[in-house]
Amino acid sequence: MPNGNVIRGARVGSGPERPPERYEPAPRQAVAYWCRNDHRVEILIAAEATPPPLWDCPRCGSPAGQDAQNPPGRARSEPYKSHLAYVKERRTDEEGAAILAEALADLRRRRGR
Numbered sequence: 848m849p850n851g852n853v854i855r856g857a858r859v860g861s862g863p864e865r866p867p868e869r870y871e872p873a874p875r876q877a878v879a880y881w882c883r884n885d886h887r888v889e890i891l892i893a894a895e896a897t898p899p900p901l902w903d904c905p906r907c908g909s910p911a912g913q914d915a916q917n918p919p920g921r922a923r924s925e926p927y928k929s930h931l932a933y934v935k936e937r938r939t940d941e942e943g944a945a946i947l948a949e950a951l952a953d954l955r956r957r958r959g960r
């Protein structure tokens with residue numbers, strides 16, 4: 848009698864045995880975050896996990912960081928930028944040169960006639 852294809856049925860109620868420690872809560876670590884509105888958030892994550900750098904503040908929705916003195920997104924003073932600086936952000940030097948050349952050619956054409 849061939850024995851290879853016999854599927855061994857598991858007895859009802861005999862689930863896979865699990866080690867008892869599986870039911871114990873995993874070790875946790877508390878990580879505190881601060882948002883720019885001085886809300887303190889404490890979360891519990893697995894002890895071996897690396898805390899995420901940012902956490903959304905549940906009270907105001909702002910991103911919260913782990914540095915209480917320097918929360919992310921705090922109204923940081925934008926350095927003054929000139930109009931040219933903004934233009935340079937949008938356009939590469941090559942594009943700028945092309946635009947300039949085009950404008951100069953246009954100007955010369957108008958002056959020439």
Ligand SMILES: [Zn+2]
Binds near residue numbers: 882883904905907908
């Ligand atoms: Zn907040």
